[in-house]
Every structure is written in structure tokens, then in C-alpha cells.
Amino acid sequence: MATTNPVQFVQQVRAEVSKVVWPTRREVLLTTVMVFLMAALTAIFFALVDVLIKAGLTGVLSYFG
Numbered sequence: 001m002a003t004t005n006p007v008q009f010v011q012q013v014r015a016e017v018s019k020v021v022w023p024t025r026r027e028v029l030l031t032t033v034m035v036f037l038m039a040a041l042t043a044i045f046f047a048l049v050d051v052l053i054k055a056g057l058t059g060v061l062s063y064f065g
Contacts, residue, residue, distance in 0.1 A: 004012070023031070
């Protein structure tokens, strides 16, 4: 395993960090809003599926019980 001295390591880390393309404030805001919107839509979808399954099971159980 090759070892790197601390100075070279810090130089390599700085070189890699300088390659990172940081998102703009607008991109972060838009992405955050989209995540919350998708989470809300997913919650609504699963709530509706839950209600439909509950209604179906209630109907089947009342038919046989």
C-alpha cells in the first residue's frame, strides 16, 4: 500500500475539491421544493391506497362474516 505524506495528501484533497461544481442557491431551493412535493404526493398516494385496501378488506370480511 502506497503511503502519501500529509502535505501531498492536502494538495490532492484541494485539487479534488476545486473540481467540485457546487450548486447555485436557486438549484438548491428548487431541488428542495421538488423533494418536499414528491414526498407529499407519495404520502397522499399511499394514504389513498391504504383507504382502498381497508375498504376492500372491510367489504370482503363483512360479506363472509
